[in-house]
Amino acid sequence: MTPTELEAYYAIYLSDNIGSQRLLGLRDYFGNAEIALSATASQLHKAPGFGKVVTADFLASRSKALLTARKHLSNLPENVHVVTYYDAEYPDHLKSIFQPPALLFVCGNVDLLEAERNLAIIGSRKMTDYGKRVTKELCSEFAKHDVVITSGFASGIDTCAHESIFDAGGKTVAVLGSGIDVIYPTGNKALAKRLVNSGRAAIVSELPIGTPPEAKNFPWRNRIVSGLSKASVIIESEEKGGSMITASLALDQGRDIFALPGDIPRPMSRGPNQLIFESRARLFRNATDILEVLNWVEKPEVNLKSLKRQASHRPELSVAEKKIVGILDQSGGALHIDELAERSEMNVQDLLVRLLELELKDIVRQMAGKNFSTIF
Numbered sequence: 001m002t003p004t005e006l007e008a009y010y011a012i013y014l015s016d017n018i019g020s021q022r023l024l025g026l027r028d029y030f031g032n033a034e035i036a037l038s039a040t041a042s043q044l045h046k047a048p049g050f051g052k053v054v055t056a057d058f059l060a061s062r063s064k065a066l067l068t069a070r071k072h073l074s075n076l077p078e079n080v081h082v083v084t085y086y087d088a089e090y091p092d093h094l095k096s097i098f099q100p101p102a103l104l105f106v107c108g109n110v111d112l113l114e115a116e117r118n119l120a121i122i123g124s125r126k127m128t129d130y131g132k133r134v135t136k137e138l139c140s141e142f143a144k145h146d147v148v149i150t151s152g153f154a155s156g157i158d159t160c161a162h163e164s165i166f167d168a169g170g171k172t173v174a175v176l177g178s179g180i181d182v183i184y185p186t187g188n189k190a191l192a193k194r195l196v197n198s199g200r201a202a203i204v205s206e207l208p209i210g211t212p213p214e215a216k217n218f219p220w221r222n223r224i225v226s227g228l229s230k231a232s233v234i235i236e237s238e239e240k241g242g243s244m245i246t247a248s249l250a251l252d253q254g255r256d257i258f259a260l261p262g263d264i265p266r267p268m269s270r271g272p273n274q275l276i277f278e279s280r281a282r283l284f285r286n287a288t289d290i291l292e293v294l295n296w297v298e299k300p301e302v303n304l305k306s307l308k309r310q311a312s313h314r315p316e317l318s319v320a321e322k323k324i325v326g327i328l329d330q331s332g333g334a335l336h337i338d339e340l341a342e343r344s345e346m347n348v349q350d351l352l353v354r355l356l357e358l359e360l361k362d363i364v365r366q367m368a369g370k371n372f373s374t375i376f
Contacts (some may be wrong), residue, residue, distance in 0.1 A: 001033075001084055003073075009033035009084060011069040013102060014208055017057040020102035022049045024085060037062060072209040079196060080107045080180060089113070097227040099254050101206035104224075105180035107277025108195065108202035113228060115148040117296055120225050120250070122243045123235035124268050131157055131236040131268060134260055136164045138233070141287035142272050143170030145296055150175065150228050152221060153192075153203070155185050157235045157243075166195060175225045176205040177217035184213035194362035204228075219245050228295060231368070234259045234281060237271030244271050247281065256368055257281035258290050279352045282366060314362050315361055320346070320354055325363060326375055334371040 001009065012023050012033060024046040030036040039047075044055045047219050073082070083089045083104045095098050106113065116265050119142065123131055130186055135157055139149060142165060149165040151158040153174035162172045172195065176184065180203065183189045195201035206224065208215060222245055226232050232250040234257065237243035259281035262269025273335045275281035284290050291297035317325065327343050328335060337355075341348050358364035 001086060002155040005033045006082060006084065007066065007069050007073060008037040009072060010082070010103065011062060012037055012058075014065040015058050016061040016065075017054050019099075019299060020085075020206070021099050022054070024100075025049050025323075027086075028344055039068065049322045054086070066200075067318050075208075077107070080105055081110050082106075083110065083113070091228060094224070094227045097223055099223070100227070101224060103206065105179055105207075105209070106202050107204075109199055110202060111173070112148055112171055112202045113204070115171070116230075117145070117147045117294075118150055118173070118229045119147050119294075120150045120224065120229035120232040120246070121161035121176055121235060122151055122222075122232060122237075122246050123161075124237050124241055124243060124271075125154055125156035125158075126236075126268060127156040127160060128236060128266070128268050130262065131260070131340065132160055135160045135235055138287045138290075139164035139170065140168045141175070141291075143168035144289060146170075147291075147296065148173060150225055152177065152218070152225050153184075154218070154242075155187070159188060159191070160227075161235075162195065162201075163191065166198070166201065168259040173201065173228060174203045175221055175228070176203060176207070177211075177221040178205065179207050179209050179211035180205040181209055182212060188214060211294065211315035222246040223249045223253075226253055226255055229255065231258060231290070232273045233284070233290065234275060236260070236262070236268035238267055239274055240268045241271050244275075247271075247275055251280060254369070256285045256293070258293075260284065279349075279356075293366070296363065307323035315363075317363075323360065324354055328372060328374045331373075334367050334373040337370040337372065340372060 011027060012018055026036045029034050029047040041055055041059060044050045083106055085102050089110050139161060142149060148171045149161050150173040151161045153176055162174055165172045178184045183192045192203055196203060226246050226249050232246060232255060234243050234247055250257055257275060257280060259272035259275045261276060261283050262271060275284050323344055337348060341351050355364055359366060362375060364372055366372055
């Protein structure tokens with residue numbers, strides 16, 4: 001995108017009653033942001049999402065928005081890049097989410113946005129010693145396998161994840177709920193500078209320059225955290241915490257969820273425990289569990305002769321379990337839960353219960369994306 005079109009694109013974004021969805025629709029309709037910005041009322045009425053009210057608001061505010069856009073873009077620091085939806089640097093996996101951001105302000109290493117091994121670690125601001133210890137242990141292992149950790153830069157688990165992966169020599173992406181020039185919490189300013197200067201991190205925001213950290217920004221910011229990632233790891237959360245919102249967004253995006261189990265009475269473990277109980281998240285015991293499910297770690301070679309001997313000594317199975325195992329054996333590989341439900345003529349909820357029992361018997365293994373296979 002040329003500098004003049006970028007100005008027009010950002011000006012539309014700053015105009016009243018315009019968000020990412022309307023901006024993308026307008027740009028696609030006219031084929032160019034400059035043409036869209038100068039369109040007449042009658043032309044705008046034909047564009048998707050532009051009724052009388054939206055058109056009137058846009059026409060009344062676009063001139064001022066263009067001046068603001070020019071000011072913002074001309075004053076951007078050298079290490080801040082603007083990546084639009086139409087740029088090659090825009091990550092493909094982010095385009096697939098519901099209402100993808102029309103643009104991203106990126107401070108630091110832009111290439112990290114397209115990392116194949118990108119994992120979100122999220123949790124409560126009310127971090128416990130348990131959550132802190134597990135987050136540090138996970139990040140220490142993830143750094144060894146070149147996993148980029150993405151989080152929301154909030155206090156608590158988010159900040160712990162950013163610091164832990166960085167201190168272990170790894171890479172991280174922080175997604176803000178404020179403008180790229182408004183670091184929040186303010187206590188993280190030194191951390192932000194250290195991350196960006198290292199070349200091993202990126203700070204990201206879809207919000208206009210100067211946007212304050214308002215409460216409404218953070219839940220919406222979470223869709224980018226999960227959208228940039230292959231999977232999300234929930235460390236700690238109350239039942240209605242922000243991390244649970246991120247988990248729901250990740251599931252809607254077709255991403256895998258891993259949850260850290262904790263003591264039943266512990267408030268910060270109620271969210272992860274609930275996700276595990278409802279089969280919406282996979283329980284993990286350590287970093288290796290996550291790495292293996294995502295196929296990010298070399299698995300030990302399988303001794304086929306040994307497995308054949310084991311197969312003849314499978315524990316006694318119920319009729320339903322034999323049916324499931326038989327289908328998986330015949331498939332010769334992994335089957336998605338929906339395909340398995342169709343072949344077994346069982347509803348998904350009952351099937352998940354049976355599969356969990358088979359996992360506990362070390363007969364079935366759950367893989368990424370709700371796929372299942374027999375172990376032997």
